[in-house]
Amino acid sequence: MKKEMKRLLSLACAMVLAFPVIGYAADAEVTQKMPVSVEADCTVTNNSDKELLIENIVIKEVVPDAFSEGNTYSFYVKNMEFTYVDMMKSSGDLIFDSDILQEGELVFTVKEANDQEIETISLSGVLMTAKYVLPVGTYYLYMTSSNMENEKIPVVFDFIKVENQVDFTKKKLDISIGMSEETLQVNGEKKALRVPAYISDRGYTMLPIREVTEVFPGVKVLWDNEKKEATILYGYDYVSIIAGANVMHINGKENILKNVAEVKDGRMFISLRDVCRICSVPTEDVHWDAQTKTVSINTYVY
Structure with missing residues (x-):
């Protein structure tokens, strides 16, 4: 009886150990027949964020003729929608059309390609929107392809990682910036400024947009750098500002700037009031010391 029990236990253990091997082999088989490879860093967010920014996605041929004329490639993330792509580039002779479907899928259709060379499509500044509050977990990037009978296959397994909801307790944020100073202070701690703040010709306090926001x-x-355009993502707001413009776009809507956006020593500057509008800082939380020429923002943030 004991021998029989040992035999059954050994058989059960062997079956348990076999399943991951079978699963891995199936994944390997799928990977081997993939016409393209897809690379993207894992984007970490929390389930209170409705929008998130994917910095880069690279789609590369595995074989030179994967991008053949008429082939389509569609990308999908469960419970999320593609809403905007800031920049798309292709290598070699590749020419393609792109579209975002009503269901939120991102689709590419090959128009022309070189069947003798490995070609790539590079995306940057990809904006995605959650359809609802996302459960905590890891989300795959799926792809379908017309030359794979439109089978939906995961191509990036850790595309988006959703962590626990952020702490909704407001915390104090004190910022102090002196004109022509090479540092700013955040809650008493000094941080370097590559280009100091200054007063514009029209009398507005101009702040470096990246360091302050x-x-x-x-x-x-x-x-x-090509468009001379800054893009700011904060909460549910997507803001774009072009150097020299007197407007900024917040979620696609035009807003007049207090002072035109200026570029100085490679940094974009906008007025203090416009920074506060982007970051939802109330007017009463902003203070100006004319004697020391110092601006202070004393506010609370989540």
Whole structure:
């Protein structure tokens, strides 16, 4: 009887150990027949965020003729929608059309390609929107392809990681910036400024947009050097500002700037009031000391 029990236990253990091997082999088989590879860093967010920014996605041919004329590639994330892509680039002779479907899928259709070379599609500044509050967990990036019978296959297994909801207790944030100073103070701690704040010709206090806005928790700033455009993502707001413009766009809506956006020594500057509008700082939380030429922001943030 004991021998029989040992035999059954051994058989059960062997079956348990076999399942991961079988699963891995199936994944390997799928990977081997993939026409393209997809690379993207894991984007970590929390389930209170409705929007998140994916910095880069690279789609590369595994074989030279994967991007053949007429082929389509569609990308999908469960419970999320693609809403905007800031920049798309292709290598070689590749020409493609792109579209975002009503269901939130991102689709590419190949128009022209070189069947003798490995070609790539590079995306940057990809904005995604959650359909509802996302459960904590890891989310795959799926792909379908017309040359794989539109089978939905996971291509990036750790595309988005959703962590626990952030602490909704407000915390004090004190910022102090002196004109022409090479540092600013955040809650008493000094931080370097590459280019100091200054007063514009029209009398507005001008602040470097990246260094100041990124002091606020959760703010992300991207800079497009070709377009001379800054993109700020803060909470549910998506803000874009072009150098020299007298307007900024918040979630697609035009807002007049107090002072035109200026670029000085490679940094974009906007007025103090416009920074406060982007970061939702009340007017009463902003103070100006004319004697020391210092601006202070004493507010509370989540």
